[in-house]
Amino acid sequence: MTTLVTPGANVRWGNAPAQPAESTAIDTTFLPIVAERGPVDTPVALVDIVGYRDTFGDRAVGFEMSYDVVEALTRGTRGRRVVAIRVPGGPAHATAEVTLDDGEGEPAAAVTITAAWPGAAGNRLTVDVVAGSSADLRTLVVTSDDVEVQRVIDFDGAGDLVDQLESSTWVRGTLDGEADAIPAVVADQDLAGGDDDLDNLTLTEVEAALELLDESWGRGQLIAPLWTSTAAHELLLEQAAKDGRNRVAYLDAPLVTTFDDTVHTTWAGLRDAVSEHLVDGVDISRLGLPFPVWHNLQPYGTGDGIPRRVPGSVFAAAVTATADQTNTPSTMPIAERGYPADAGTNGVFREPVLTITAQQRTALTADHINVPAYDQQLGARLYGFRSVSADPMWRQGNWARYGMSLQARLDARAERFVGGHITRDTLAELKNNAALELTADYEAGDIFGDTVDDAFTVDVGDTVNPADEIAAGRMRGRAEVTMTPAGETVIFDLLARPIA
Structure with a gap:
């Protein structure tokens, strides 16, 4: 049973009987990440690699999802959003800190400096307290890996320093003593005690992060690269459908190095498990969303000279975003090319990990298991874009994505009528608003018919x-x-014709 928002607008999908404002972007990719630094439990909208590096640091060994978010930003999104939310780590994660020295080698009990985020990267931070422009002033210099990243000039006491660090992206201060205490001039005070506890990271931490990506962030694509268990798949599906978020979930199968009938059977089992979950655990209102796409024919991506596997969810999200650039959001071909092999240092495609024949690929697509394939001329292509929905009306991915787009746009138009009079004129205006959207979709080719009247009715x-x-x-x-x-x-x- 769908819960109606009152007062408010409600746009619901269903199947029609057989016949004799600006739309919300749906090429936004949402993903929880494990990064070496950066804010936790805070969704951050990114549009380029520079923003990622400034916020979360560079790609780092041990933080494989840092490569995934960079791939999502460079392979096809072209200015569109990636909303990343950093998972702090395992339950024993800790934040590095140091209590400023009193000048005699002992803690001054005045200010404790902590990293602005948890994790072992905080242990690479060092603070220097240097003399200010007068005897009662000090300057704090923060370095990371011996590179200066912040300088607080001429603070006049511990309290002033703490206040000035409130908005720092590197360190924060906690007052331990008198606010007017003047920290001693001491160099090379290293922060310590930071820990990511990645070995104990569980879905519980991932779920807590995903909960923060509420409906206000709009439609989009939800991925969690490297999380390949059925429990992880079910979590993503629940989060994608929760509270009217109406997002697409791309799910990765565990990586294998060879493909055979046994692997096909295993993937089909994952599909069946999720299909049952969709029916039993998630009310998707027959929209067929969210729907999983499994990829295990993995291209390689590079960026630091080290070939790395690009999870299928990242690839699928990126080529889907590319297809949205024409502002016709349903245009997701069943086969969509990614960047060609000579695209540059970021996102170069290498030979796939697995070799899957055309016949095997056809069989996988028929089973709603979707794989990319590599072509020397076209680069990597996404073949198959099917939902696991049992409803044939929502089998193809472009239909599901069009449904998301139209629902968002009609919702925005319907909202204009909340609180107004219900008259014949306003009902006619509501009809005209819907017809404007649908006519534009018809002209873009998103809905089908010889005429507008064949394509839709309102x-x-x-x-x-x-x-x-x-x-x-x-x-x-x-x-x-x-x-x-x-x-x-x-x-x-x-057909060859015989010679006449």
């Missing part, structure tokens, strides 16, 4: 708005659309 008449509904303060619109399918199979018959 009804706000007495059948949809009976007197008792209007008396209860509810105005309704009903739209039926025929979505344009993507060509899954292209067949061209070439």
Whole structure:
């Protein structure tokens, strides 16, 4: 049962019976990451690698998801958003700190300096207290790996220093003593005690992070690279469907090095487990969202000279975002090219880890298991973009994505009518608003028909708005659309004719 928002706008999907403002971006990629530094439990919208490095540090060995977010930013998004949320680490994660020296080699009991984020990277921070411009002033210099990253000039006491560090992205201060105490001039005070506890990281920490990506962040694609268990898949599906978020979840299968019928059977088992979860555990209102896409034919990505596996979820999210650049959000071909092999140092495609024949790929696609394939001319391509939904109306990925886009846009238009009068004129205006969106979609090719009338209908008449509904303060619109399918199979018959 769908819960209605009152007062407010509600746009719901269903299947039509058989026949004789600015839209919310759906190419945003949401992902929990494990990074060496940066704010935790705080979603951060990123549009380029510079923003990632400034916030979370560079790619680092041991933090494989740091490579994934960079891949998502460089392979196809082209200015679109990646919303990353840093998971702090395992339950025993800790933040590095140091209590400023009193000048005699002992803690001054005045100010404790802590890293602005938990993790072992905080142990690479050092603070120097140097003389200020007068005898009662000091300057704090913060370095990371011996490179200066921040300087607080001429603070006049411990309290002033703590205040000035409140917005620092590197360190924070805690007052331990008198606010007017003047820290001693002491160099090379190293922070210590930071720990990521990555060996004990569990889905509990990941779930806590995903909970913060609420509906206000809009539609998009949810991925959690390297989390390949059924429990992780179910968590992503729940989070994608929760509270009307209506996001697509891309799920990665465990990596294998060779492909055979046994692997196919294993992947099909994962698909079945998630399909059951969709039916039993998540109300998806027959939209077929969120839907998983498994990839295990992995291209390699580089960036620091080290070939690395690009998880399929990252690749799928990136090529989906690329397809959104034309502002026709349903345009997700069944086969979509990624960056070609000569794309540059970031995101170079190498030969795939697995070799899957065309026949095997066809069989996987028929089983709703989607894989990228490598082509010397086209680079890496995503073949198959199917939902695990049992509802044939939502089988193809472009239909699901179009549904997300249209729902968001109609929701924005319907919101304009909340609080207004319900009259014949306003009902007609509601119909015209919907028709404007659908006409644009028809002209873009997103919905199918020889004419506009074939492609969609919008009804706000007495059948949809009976007197008792209007008396209860509810105005309704009903739209039926025929979505344009993507060509899954292209067949061209070439016939040799005999000589006349």
